[in-house]
Amino acid sequence: MTRFLRHRLFWPVAILVALLALNLVFTDNFFRVQMKDGHLYGSLIDIVRFGAPLILVSLGMTLVIATSGIDLSVGSVVAIAGALACLRISDLDDQNSIGGVLAAVGIALALSVALGVWNGLLVAGIGIQPIIATLILMVAGRGLAQLITDGQITTVNSSPYKLIGGGYWLTLPFSIIIVAVVLALTAFLTRRLALGLLIESVGGNAEASRLSGISARGVLITVYTFCALCAGIAGLMISSNVSSADGNNAGLWIELDAILAVVIGGTSLAGGRFSLGGTVLGALIIQTLTTTIYSIGVPPETTLLFKALVVTIVCLLQSPAFREKVFHRRRRPQSPSPVTEEKVRVSA
Amino acid sequence: MAAPAPILRMSGIGKQFPGVKALDDVDFRLLPGEVHALMGENGAGKSTLIKVLTGVYDIDAGEIELEGRRVAFSSPLAAQQAGISTVYQEVNLCANLSVAENIFIGREPRRLGRIQWKKMRRRAEEILSRLDLDLDVSAPLSSYSLAIQQMVAIARAVDIDAKVLILDEPTSSLDAGEVAQLFRVMRRLKEQGIAILFVSHFLDQIYEISDRMTILRNGTLVGEYLTSELSQVELVGKMIGRELADLEKLEDRPPAREGAPLVETELLGRTGAIEPFTLTIHEGEVVGLAGLLGSGRTEIARLLFGADHAGTGALKIDGQAVSLRTPRSAVARKIAFCSENRRAEGLIPDLTVRENIILALQAARGWTRPIPRRRQDELVEKYISALNIRPANPEQLVRNLSGGNQQKVLLARWLILEPRLLILDEPTRGIDVGAKAEIQRLVAELSDGGMAVLFISAELEEVLRLSHKVGVLRDRRLVAELDNDEGLTTDRLTETIASGAIS
C-alpha cells in the first residue's frame, strides 16, 4: 500500500478519479458508456476525445520541457496546420477524394515539421533562449494562419477529413486511436530507443551532456520538430472535428494548457526527468476539469475561480512538502530542495 | 585528560535516507583550538554528519550541543549565525557572481544599507592575497578553475567570524603550495582558539595538521583518537575494517614501451587559455601533467578533447591531421575526457548511476541503437564492483551518492567506452585511500593493455607514480617534458615548476 502511495503517478490518478467522482454526483450515468450506431458513446469517451489534441500537444511539450526548453508556438502551429489542410481540401474538385485529403494532410504536416525545425534551429543553432525563440513563431505563426485562411473560417465538407477528429473506427473515435498511436510511438522512441535518456541528460545538465559526446544540438532540433509535428496533428484534429479551420482562434492558449498538463504530470520545468504517463494524466485532468465545469454548470464568471481552486488543490496535494507539513509526518524525506538545480553555464 | 570543555558535542546522531542508513548512533565532539579530522571511506557519512550539524538536513535521532547549550539549526544560515562557518564538500558558491561577492555575500560592507562595492573589492583582494592568490575579484567566479573556486570558498569561510570552522575536503584539487597556505591559515585560527573540523582523504595532510581524529565506517562510529597515537596503517585499517595490502605496490613504473604515436600536437594553442604547445602521446603511454593552479593543464585536456576550439596549430591522430570540432568527434575517435568538475561538467544528478555510466557509450552509438538492458546491467555491475561504488545500487540517483562515489561513477562512464586515449583530469578528487590505489592500479593496467592516458593531478606523487613522461606547465605554457626515470622526484618537479626552466 505505501509503495502504491509513493508511486509517482499516485496523486495525479487520485485527483483525476476525484474529479470524475464529482461529476457522478451531478450527472447520473456519467460513467455509462453505451454503444450507439456502432460507436462507443458516453461522457468518459468524450473526455478522451476532446482531450486528444491537448494530449498530443502535451506529449510534444513534455519532450521540449525535458530538455529544459519551452515551446510557446504550438498554438500557432495548430492553427497553421488546420488552416493549410482545409485550404487545400476546399480547393479540391472532389472534397471526398481520399488522395486529395491525404495530400492536404501531408502538406500540412510537412509545414509543421518545417516550423519545428525552424524553432529547433533558433534554439540549438543560434542559441536563442527557447521562450523567445518560440515566441517569434507564436506571434508570426498566428498571422500566417490568418493569412492562409484570409481571416475567415474556411469550411470544408469532406468525410475522409472529418474522420481524423470527428470520426470513428472500430467503434472508437479515430482521434483516440491517433493519440494512442502517437503515445506508443513516443514511448517507443524515448523509452525503448535511447532518445529519452539523451533528452533527460541534455535537460539535466547540458554542458555535461556535451562533454559526454551527446550532440545536444541534434537532440534539441529533434525535440522541437517532434513537438511541432504533434501540434500539427492536433491542429488537423481540431479543425477536422468542426470541419472548418479558424486561423484566429484554433489552438489559442493551448500552450498554457499543455505546459500545465506537463507540470501536473510531474515533469519539472527545469528539465531532466520526464513522464509521458504523467503528462497524459495531466491533460486528462485538465480536460475533465473543463467538462466538469460544463456539466455541473459553473457560471462562466466563476469558471476561472473554480479552475484556480482545482489547480491549487492539485499542486498542493502533489507536493510532498505540503503533505508532510499538513499531515504531520515525522520524518522529512531529506534533500534540502529537490527542485533546485545546478545551472551550468556553457562557456564555449 | 584535562581537556577543555568541548565547544561542540554531538551524541547519538542518527540519519536515515530512503534505503540507506547514513548515520547510526554517532558521537562526536570538538574542542576549542584543535584541528579535528573526520575520517572514513567514501560514503562513510562524513558529509552527512556535517550537514546534519549545520541544519542542511533534519536529524532523526540524537542531539547537538554548542557551548553547552542544546541547539537544532533549521538552516545553514542559523548555524552560521551561531558561529559555525562551513565549506561544504562540493564547491557551493554562486558561479554567476563575482569573486568578491562570493566571499562577502550575506555580510557585505554597508553604509546606511548601501553596499560599498569598492570597499568590498579591496577587502576581498586583501583576504585572497593572504592566501597568496591574485585574482581579478570583479570577474565572475565561473571564469576560474575549480581549484581556485575551492580557494575562494575557503577564503569566505575563514573570513567569517566563527567559533567553529568546518572544512569538508577543501584540498581535493589543491596543489602542495595552496595546501601549505591553507594550513598556515588554519594554524593561525587554531591559535585564536577556533575549533576546526577537517575532512580529507590525503593521509599526509591529516597527519600534518590534525590533533585528533574521529573515524566513521558505514555510518557508525569507530572511535576517537589522538593523531599522534595512531599510525597511518592503523588508521587505514580502522577506516576500511581490514588491512590494506597493495597501497604502495606501484612504486616502480616500467619504462614506456615503444608504442606508435597516437596523438600528436603541433603548436596547438588557444589565445587566453594556453600557449601553443607540442606534445606527443604514444599508445600505451601514461603522460602526466604537472603545474600550479591555473597553469593550463585543464586547458590542454579540453583542447585534446575538442571541448574548446583550438585557435592555432594542428592535431594529428594516428598520423592523420584532424580537427576536433566537438567532444562528439573526439569520442568517435575513441578519446575520452573525465572532467575535474564533476558537478558542472560531469554528472547528470537526476539520472541514476546506471544511466550516468552508460551515457557516453550510448551517445557514441546514437539514440537509434540502444544498449540492450542486459548488457547495460552487466557493464554497470562490473564497474560498480571494480570501483567499489557504494551503495551498489545501479538505480540510485547519482545526486544521492557521496562525493567520492560520484567521482567513481564518472570514471566508470569513460572506462566502459574502452577509449584509446583516456584523459583524466584530477580523477582521484575526493576518493578514499583504498579506492585511489584501486584506480591507480586500473590506470596502470589499462596502459599496459595499450591505452594511452593523459593524467592530470594536483598530487605530484601520484603523477610520478603513474606516468612514463611528465609535462610541466607554468603560466599556461608547456615549459618542459621530463622522462620519468630514476632521477625524477617530486622535488625536481617542484623545482621545474617553480623555475619554469627547460631541462
Next chain:
Amino acid sequence: MTSVTGLLDLRRTVPQKYIPVMVTAGLFVAMFVAGGIRYEGFATGQIVLNVFIDNAFLLVVAVGMTFVILTGGIDLSVGSVVGLSTMVSASLLKDGWPAFGVMALVLVIGAVLGLGMGAIIHYFEIQPFIVTLAGMFLARGLCYTISTDSIPIENATFTAIAQTRVDLGGDMWVSPSVLIALVVVLAAAYVLHYTRLGRNVYATGGSEQSALLMGLPVARTKIAVYTVSGFCSALGGLLFAFYSLSGYGLSAVGMELDAIAAVVIGGTLLTGGSGYLLGTVLGVLVLGLIQTIISFEGTLSSWWTKIFIGLLLFAFILLQRLITARRR
C-alpha cells in the same frame, strides 16, 4: 536611461558582463535611426517619449518580473493582477472611496497576492509556473466576480493624474505615469545593485542550493521577489487605470508574456542569476518601438501586422545574439 547606466558600475572599460546590454542598447538606437530614415516624422523626441507613455505600466510590471526571473522563477499572474487592480480601483471609486485609499488598498492587495504565491512556492516546493498560473486564474476570476462589464473611472484625482502633462520643453511631454515608472526603475536598480536583498536575488538565481549553503536567507528572498512582483503588478494596474480611466476584467490579457519577453529580450536568462534591469528597460522599449514602427508602416493588414512583429523581433534577437557571440 542614462542614469541607470550611471548606476551600473562602468569604472572598468566595459567589463565583459555588460556587453550584452550594451549591444541591446546599440541595436535599439540602430532600430530607431532606421525608423527615422524610413518614416517621415519618426525621428522626434516625442516618439521615444510616447513609447514611454504608452508602456509605463508594462515597464513597471516588467521590473517586478525581472526580480522573479533573476531568481530563476516566473510569474504568470501579473497580467491578471493588473486587470484586477483596474477593476478594484474602478469599482471602489464608483462606490465613492477616496482615491488615495483605493490606491493604497490596491497596492496592498497586489503585494499580498504575491506574498501568498511566494510562500506557497517556497514552503510547499511547488513549481512557480503552476502556482502563479493558479494566481492568474484567481485574479482574473475575481475580476469577473466584481463585474463582467467595464466600469468607467470618474474620480477627480484619477482623472487629474491621467490628464496631466508634464512638459519637458520643446513641445515634448510625458505623463505622470512615466515619472512613476522611472522612479520604480531607479529604485529597483538600486535595490538590485546596492542592497543585500538584490544580491541575494542574484545568488538565489545562480544556484539556490549554494545560496542556501552559503547561509543566505533564500526563503525570505524568494518570497520577497514574488511580493515585489505582485506589488509592481498592482502599481502597473494603477498606471493602467490612469491610462485607460476604466476598470475592465479583460484588460491586460496576455501582458505576462509581454513582460517576460521584455525581460528576456533585455538579456536576462530565464534560468536566473544573470541580467540587468537596464536590459529590461531596453526590452520594453524595443517592444514599444516595434509597435511604433508598425503604426508608421501604416497599411498592414491584421495578419501582416503579426507576421511583421515576429520578423522584427526575430531580426532584433538574431543580431543581438550574433553580435554578442562574435564579441566573445
Next chain:
Amino acid sequence: GCSGGGDGDSSASGGSAGGGDDKIVMGFSQVGAESGWRTANTKSVQESAKEAGIDLKFSDAQQKQENQIKAIRSYIQQKVDVIAFSPVVESGWDTVLKEAQNAKIPVILTDRAVDSKDTSLYKTFLGSDFVEEGKKAGQWLVDEYKDSKDTVNIVELQGTTGSAPANDRKAGFSEIISADPKFKVIASQSGDFTRAKGKEVMEAFLKSNPKIDVLYAHNDDMGLGAIEAIEGAGKVPGKDIKIITVDAVHDGMQALADGKINYIVECSPLLGPQLMDLAKKVVKGEQVPPRVVTEETTFTQEQAKEALPNRKY
C-alpha cells in the same frame, strides 16, 4: 459587432503620416482579427474606403485597449482628417478622445459604443445594438412558443466572458423571456465565440441535460459547432432542438436554409459604406445624427433560402 476574446502577443497600431491634399485621410483602429465577422468588417471598411476615395490608415489592436489608444495617439500625431474606431471596451476613452478633440480631429465610433458622459467627444456612433439583437432573438422564441404551456428548456452558448456582445445579447434575451416563467435557461456557458468550443460545450450540455428544447447561441459559429454535437448525439437540429443564433454569416445562413437553424438575428459587418458616408460629412463639417443604427434584419428559414444566393458575406 461580435466576438471578443484574447490574443496573447504584442501589438500594433497604424497609419503613416497623412498628406495634406484634398484626399480625406482616415485613421481606423480595428479591434483585432478575432473572428470571421471581424475580418469581414475590416474588409468592408477597406473596400469602401477605396471606392469612396478615402486614404485609409488601418491598424489592428489585437483585442487590446492600450493598443487602440496608442493607435489613436499615433493618428493624432500623423494629423489625419478623421479617426474611426471600434472600441475594444466601452470605458476609458476620455483622455485620448480629448486629445483628438484638442487636435480638432473628428471621431466616429463604429460597431461598439463608448460610455463617455461627454458625448461631444465623438461625432457619431455607427453600429448595431447588441441588446436589441438579444431582444429580437427572445421575441422570436416567445412568438414561437406562445401557444405552448409546457416549460421550455433553453441552453445558452455565450460569447467570450466579459465581452460587450456577450453581455448585451445575454441581457436583451433574458429581458424578453423572463416575462414568462415557462422559459427556463437550464444551462448557460461560454463558448468563446468559436465552433470548437461551441461543439464541446454543447456535447457536455447534451450529456448532463436530457431534455433540451432550444439553443440560443451568441453567434453563428458556436451554433454551427453545436449542430455537429447535436447530430452526434443522434438528434435533429432545428427539430428536436430549436436553434437561434446571431450574425448571419454565410455558413450560418446556409445552415438556416438547410433547416438546421431556426432563426438568425442579423448583425451585419458591412459597415464600410455607411462609415465612409459619415466620414465625408463629418470632415465637411456637416451635421450628422449622433446614433446611426445599421440596417439589419432577421432571417427565418424561408427568408434565408431567398436571401442566400445574393449575400456578399
